[in-house]
Amino acid sequence: MGPMIVHPTTINIVSKSLHIDWRHNADILIGKPVAIVALVLVALLIRWGLGKLVDRLVRHAEDGVLPDRFSGGTKTRRVQRAKTMGDLLKSIITGLLIAVFGTMILSECGVNIAPIIASAGVVGIALGFGAQSLVKDFLSGVFMIFEDQYGVGDVVDVGVASGTIEAVSLRVTRLRDTQGTVWYVPNGEVLRVGNMSQNWARAVVDVTVGYGEDLGRVTGILREVAHDLWTDEDYRDTVIEEPEVTGVETMTPEGITLRVLIKTAPMRQWAIARQLRQRIKARFDHEHIRMADWTNSPIGPRGSTENAS
Numbered sequence: 001m002g003p004m005i006v007h008p009t010t011i012n013i014v015s016k017s018l019h020i021d022w023r024h025n026a027d028i029l030i031g032k033p034v035a036i037v038a039l040v041l042v043a044l045l046i047r048w049g050l051g052k053l054v055d056r057l058v059r060h061a062e063d064g065v066l067p068d069r070f071s072g073g074t075k076t077r078r079v080q081r082a083k084t085m086g087d088l089l090k091s092i093i094t095g096l097l098i099a100v101f102g103t104m105i106l107s108e109c110g111v112n113i114a115p116i117i118a119s120a121g122v123v124g125i126a127l128g129f130g131a132q133s134l135v136k137d138f139l140s141g142v143f144m145i146f147e148d149q150y151g152v153g154d155v156v157d158v159g160v161a162s163g164t165i166e167a168v169s170l171r172v173t174r175l176r177d178t179q180g181t182v183w184y185v186p187n188g189e190v191l192r193v194g195n196m197s198q199n200w201a202r203a204v205v206d207v208t209v210g211y212g213e214d215l216g217r218v219t220g221i222l223r224e225v226a227h228d229l230w231t232d233e234d235y236r237d238t239v240i241e242e243p244e245v246t247g248v249e250t251m252t253p254e255g256i257t258l259r260v261l262i263k264t265a266p267m268r269q270w271a272i273a274r275q276l277r278q279r280i281k282a283r284f285d286h287e288h289i290r291m292a293d294w295t296n297s298p299i300g301p302r303g304s305t306e307n308a309s
Contacts (some may be wrong), residue, residue: 035108043101050093058086084145088170134171136188141170149193155267157194158185200240201269203262205276208255208292219245219258221287225279226260229272238268243276255292 107113150156154165163177173185226243241263250257
């Protein structure tokens with residue numbers, strides 16, 4: 001059997017085929033991995049740069065514009081809110097980068113991304129119609145955090161419940177009332193917020209005395225007791241301004257009510273009110289001032305004919 005003769009044209013065809021296969025394999029083995037790695041590096045670089053920008057904004061927010069006026073609690077609260085906003089911004093940036101560059105990487109891998117983009121549009125429409133409450137809760141949570149409407153540890157009234165905030169997320173707020181009941185309130189359901197813990201608070205103490213007491217003397221004693229509390233070193237960082245005795249607030253069959261107002265640090269108004277009541281009681285006992293009741297009112301006790309003529 002003689003030697004096999006290969007036609008030069010066949011050799012050229014095989015050579016070109018091998019060259020094309022090599023280029024194709026090289027593109028798969030080298031080109032696409034390099035492109036994917038480059039996309040990942042670009043995403044990480046963008047994430048790093050935007051993260052640094054967010055950190056700078058957080059530091060500026062922590063420093064604030066105005067100095068603390070009353071206590072260190074204001075600064076601590078500002079720092080916590082700034083860090084929360086920073087974490088939120090970083091989470092949003094990370095999610096957007098993963099969505100954009102993840103789609104680009106899938107495209108490099110040969111995946112048809114047109115259905116993915118179309119599906120994303122459909123999902124967006126479905127969320128807009130089917131999950132409106134979820135989107136509403138999320139957006140409300142974002143604005144609550146950015147506007148610092150309340151934070152963990154604040155005592156608030158959100159309409160449907162009131163108590164101490166234990167946790168705040170983008171979707172729901174958890175608070176505990178005075179009976180110990182834990183309430184989970186969706187952020188989208190919060191239409192108004194009454195916060196009793198921001199910047200400063202006010203203790204309101206009403207004192208009711210009998211009609212037979214000298215109101216001028218009683219008012220002077222209340223001012224002295226409130227002033228002593230104001231100058232007490234133990235409450236120097238708690239009572240912000242000198243207390244004010246506003247005078248007669250109401251006149252009822254039980255007696256005459258006078259009011260004392262004290263501006264306090266946040267969350268301290270209840271303790272200061274209790275302390276002031278205790279001091280007033282002790283001073284009234286010393287000065288023989290009678291608190292109001294039906295027995296010393298002008299019309300006498302309920303059902304009694306003591307003052308009848």
